Amino acid sequence: MTQAVSLEYVLIVAAALFCIGLFGALARRNLISMLMGIELMLNAVNINLVAFWRYLEPSYVTGQVFVLFIIAVAAAEAAVGLAMVIAVYRSRTTLQADEVDSLKG
């Protein structure tokens, strides 16, 4: 099978996306941005899995099934995470992580 782009490039894109997500989750101080960063990380993984499936083992569907699992779990996490963001906003009227700091020590 001839490939338009080789596996390496897809993996590099996925890695770049993962790193962007990582940066977002670590460096942004807004809770929603942090959650978005985490979502980006998970989606980078999905690209990885699909690429590995397509390039290495197209006859098995395992890679694709993993992606479905991850999407479902990511959705559940996002649901809980966003609910929590709302709760935080209601009680503090801020979403800046630096201002959510009553626990220390």
Next chain:
Amino acid sequence: MIQPPQIDFSVIGALTVLCVWGIALLLIDAFFIAEGQKRVTGYLALAGLAVAALVGLPSWGQSSNTFSGMVQLDGFSQTLIWIFLLAAAITIVISLDYLPRHDIEKGEYYPLVLFATAGMVLLAQSTNLIVMFLAIELVSIPLYILAGFAYPRVTSEEAAMKYLLLGAFASGFFVYGLALIYGQTGTVQLFSVDGSDSIASYLDRATLVAENNVFLFAGSALILVTLGFKVALVPFHNWTPDVYEGSPTPIAAFMSVGTKGAAFAALLRFLVQALPNLQAIWMPILAILAALTMIVGNIGALKQLNVKRMLAYSSVGHAGYITLAVITGTTLGTNAFLFYILAYTLTNLGAFAVLIALEKQGESAWSLEDLSGLWQRQPLLAVAMAIFMLSLAGVPPTMGFVGKFYIFSAAWEGGLVWLAAIGVITSAISAFFYLRIIARMFMYEPTRAEEASLSRALKVGLAVAAVAVLLLGLIPTPIIELVNNSLLVAAR
């Protein structure tokens, strides 16, 4: 046409009971149990845990798997399942009275505990990375909610948010590691009993040259980072004190024993069953992390005047001791791990239960001051707390002591004496803050006059934990026999 795999329900008995009963209980609670009667939901949840424990009895001693070998039931996982069910049961018992006292008595609390327990059970049984991932999420998502259960209290909310962000972040690492390992080996099965493809069999075949296995090494490292987060290994431990302090006390107790035990079980399976050929690589790395964990955890606990935070740091320190048992990779190490997890579960749940007993309506009482002269206010409570502190410090005749001895034996056998020596030094340090609590309770005059009387449920939970810690410390034979028979299934 895809053939659905055969499912052997005897393998996932406890898991099925917990999930089905958890869902059913949500509905029962919503439709049949009146506001103010939510304690009944708790009793029903306890019944579910009992049933889940009983379904494991017939298959004890056998080892079988299902879902194409992705879920394994062996002596190891069965013993862990019982430990998690016990932890969940004690958690529910000590919550029965805690929730109404803090005005957060809502019915969904108990099903959420069941779901988290189901996740722990699955984590102990999983022999496949994707199942492991699902199990980790099944543990974590209910616990995110439970951590924020005391929701109007800002600290609880904040604990939940921190736990969620870091947990989700760690999950991202896990799946990335999973994807890389999948790309390298074409499988995410840790090992296989029937000889089909697995990470372990790949490593048996492959020549272990680093350049050829970049993905596998990087992926394994990412997975270790995630599991390190979950068990609170240094340097991934920073969330622990904040999350434990902010969460409702029974949930902090549950997280400190259940999540930790389950994640360690996954770590043990990943290291010992999937990567035994790489022990020369991961053992020194994890040994150093274990040493750092012991040192940072115990020294961090030294300066805490808040007992709840102190217990959080001490749980970091104990993660170091458990890591020592896990990374020996020997049978003795596995046995020591199981024994220590049980000892730690009973002890730590008991210690948190004492904190619950001291909490007053809606306000927290976790400072060292609040323990002053407890011996004169409530002698039995003080004696129970003293037993738990001695067990955490590893003083006989408690389970914690036998567990520590077990781990030291495993260290000698596994050639990690230097790490055990660090463990000895740090446990000598840790004796300071455990003893400080004992000294407060017995050697100071009371500073607090008014007293919350203990509810019956709390008394039961405390008594079970204290008596078990003491009695099984004096006569540990039954538990030693149990863990000696709790073998990991042999690969291939």
Next chain:
Amino acid sequence: MNTLGFPILSMLLVLPVLGAIILLLVPRENTTLQRQITLAITLASFVISWVLPITFNYNPGTIDASTPPVMQFVDQFPWIPAWGMSFALSLDGISLWLVLLTTFISFVVALVTDSMVESNKRSFLALLLFFEAMLIGVFTAQDLFLFYLFWELALLPAIFMVGVWGRENRVRAAVRFFLFTFAGSVFMLLGIAGLYILHRQATGVSTFDIAQIVTDIRSGAFELGIVNERILFGAFLAAFLVKVPIWPFHTWLPDTYSYAPTPATIMIAAVMSKMGTYGLIRFNVMLFPDTAAWAAPAIGILAVIGILYGAIAAYAQSDMKRLVAYSSISHMGFIALGIFALNPVALSGAVLQMVNHGVTTAALFLVVAAMVARKGSYQLEAYSGLWKAIPIFSAFSLVFVLASIGLPGLNGFIGEYTLMQGTMSSSFLGWGFVGFAVLGVIFAAAYMLRFFRGAFMGEVEAEGAQLAEISRNELLTFGLLLIPIVVIGLFPNLLFGAMQHSAADITGSFLQAAQAALGQ
């Protein structure tokens, strides 16, 4: 082997524990009954323990380095069979006298506790009985795991006695006491785990039986190798040096001894500190003879430093309780020196000195406590001319002071003399160490006589005339303590006879090594 036919050691162990439980059932207010029960239990243990030396087999066979040490009055029940642990108690000629010392001192302490502990007597007495049982356990346990269990359990009543009933800085003293000894003990725990695992790897047998391990070491079935042997030796040594304590691990001692209530001080100083020296003999010397010989000079140096340091520090104290406490450091240094001379003579002297120090220290702490009870001050300067005011009391005190100094005819002399004679002829230590030890004896005379002169000689103060003369209870306890002081001083062979076999057995391999060196 147990020629008696009934488990006398288990009985000795269980009796005080039962007593403690009974005490907790007595109403809190009924202090008379509590006192009576405690006295009855401790007296009963003391009387029963006399069965041991009377029925003891003084000549249990020839000494042969290949045979296991001969133990008597063996009680053995399986405990944790999965690990080869058993509840095994037995005695040899060394632990025999330490058990007797324990029961004797416990009885004396039970006699004096009533007047020295004000609040919550019931708990204190229960702890005292529990303490006694655990100490007997330490001296008789023949299973490594069981030994460690008793070792740690003996610490718990001690810290509670110090921390709850002590004076001034009691909590700090108790915490420090616990931390020091616990830090040492966990090293021993690591050592026990190592010994167990290495023995299992070498022989395939899971056991914690000390005699079994010693037999395998002596027969060569269990070879440790030099590195492991030194690690294990060090691990055990850490626990024992702290407990004795040997300089520089002594820093917990002055505070603990002086801030503890006197009954607890007596139990800790007279009996508990012997756990450390007993452990040195039973484990460091018996299990690791090669390393013991290698380390003997180093430990000898620490012991000598301890002897001199303790003596000099004692001389500088104005607090009388601290003075006696520091004198303990000095005396325990002698004992450690005698143990690491590694020959039967010095070892016998050291064991005798363990008993002597127990009795004499108990007596001295009681004298101090009695003086404080009369005048309320711990300071030496507050006292003067007691000899004229209360002559009988002072006469007793003089005997105790002289016994501590080592006056011929009293117990201290014969112990120290034998000990130093043995050290002199030791092929591991020699005359240099003895020279410093003699210096320590001279210092001891100096600080004890300074104490006696300051408090008992000189002019009677105005208020001194009204001081109460010795009370009936004091007469009883002082008289009891006087008996062993005089009897051991006049008939030391009563004790030496029983310990000869054990001392020769334990030091047998060193004797052979020394003879081999001489023959070449």
